[in-house]
Amino acid sequence: MVSLALDRLAARYGRRKILSDISTPEIPGGVLTALVGANAAGKSTLFRRIAGQLRGEGNVRLTGAVTADLRYMPQDTAMTAALSVYESIILALKQGGGGWRLSARELMAVDAVIDRFGLTALAERQLPELSGGQRQLVSAAQTLVSGPRIVLMDEPTSALDLSRQYEVLEALRAYAAETGAVVILALHDLNQVMRSCTTTLAIGDGRVLACGATLEVLTPSLIRALYGIDSRVERCSRGCPVMIVDGPSGAALAS
Numbered sequence: 001m002v003s004l005a006l007d008r009l010a011a012r013y014g015r016r017k018i019l020s021d022i023s024t025p026e027i028p029g030g031v032l033t034a035l036v037g038a039n040a041a042g043k044s045t046l047f048r049r050i051a052g053q054l055r056g057e058g059n060v061r062l063t064g065a066v067t068a069d070l071r072y073m074p075q076d077t078a079m080t081a082a083l084s085v086y087e088s089i090i091l092a093l094k095q096g097g098g099g100w101r102l103s104a105r106e107l108m109a110v111d112a113v114i115d116r117f118g119l120t121a122l123a124e125r126q127l128p129e130l131s132g133g134q135r136q137l138v139s140a141a142q143t144l145v146s147g148p149r150i151v152l153m154d155e156p157t158s159a160l161d162l163s164r165q166y167e168v169l170e171a172l173r174a175y176a177a178e179t180g181a182v183v184i185l186a187l188h189d190l191n192q193v194m195r196s197c198t199t200t201l202a203i204g205d206g207r208v209l210a211c212g213a214t215l216e217v218l219t220p221s222l223i224r225a226l227y228g229i230d231s232r233v234e235r236c237s238r239g240c241p242v243m244i245v246d247g248p249s250g251a252a253l254a255s
């Protein structure tokens with residue numbers, strides 16, 4: 001079983017401290033985990049710190065995985081290289097080394113991830129010719145092609161239309177379930193989080209505000225603390241929880 005826990009993690013840019021004391025219980029594999037927080041709360045910074053791109057105090061504790069099993073998809077995915085989609089996914093697979101020859105198993109992994117993200121019709125297209133949403137799908141495929149056991153994705157659905165947001169979250173949920181990988185997604189759409197993510201980590205002011213089962217974390221009081229927004233979590237006619245926004249905190253209509 002794969003899991004990840006953060007132990008007093010800190011991160012800074014120069015002298016400016018962004019994260020001061022990020023500690024979590026074990027974040028389980030096999031399900032999706034959401035990372036939520038306001039703009040500039042430090043979500044991308046936390047991913048960079050976990051991925052080893054930033055140094056700082058504290059530890060990332062991995063169980064059932066090593067640092068080399070981690071893949072990180074950044075928030076901005078500029079793609080200027082003169083490569084086809086297919087070639088770029090092979091390149092991502094070969095980043096860990098191992099020569100250029102592709103084994104039958106590796107070829108299957110490339111085909112499977114292209115299929116998983118609905119990229120078959122785009123496989124021969126050049127990266128600089130892709131739309132923003134197409135680039136984001138390719139970036140997701142590059143992230144998963146090597147079968148990582150720890151996956152960090154920074155706003156992986158931000159450029160996608162409604163149906164592709166749904167498909168990508170489904171594909172990621174299926175990937176986590178099939179492989180047991182820890183998959184953490186920075187997301188802003190809290191209804192998307194409630195539908196897809198079993199666990200949620202909420203950060204603000206450089207520290208953890210809550211971490212645990214999504215419905216226990218995303219309470220109206222946490223949402224007020226995170227965003228200054230009054231909200232309600234209610235059941236829809238089909239029994240699924242949905243978040244309804246009433247407005248800026250304190251300005252909600254008295255009922």
Ligand SMILES: Nc1ncnc2c1ncn2[C@@H]1O[C@H](COP(=O)(O)OP(=O)(O)OP(=O)(O)O)[C@@H](O)[C@H]1O
Nearest residue numbers: 013016018037038039040041042043044045046075
């Ligand atoms: N390379 C950098 N150098 C200096 N400061 C940075 C750098 N990157 C981010 N910051 C600052 O660190 C803070 C956290 O930024 P970060 O990108 O982690 O936020 P975020 O939670 O990912 O926000 P968003 O939801 O807008 O993506 C912000 O105040 C930002 O200005």
Ligand SMILES: [Mg+2]
Nearest residue numbers: 043044075154
């Ligand atoms: Mg960010």
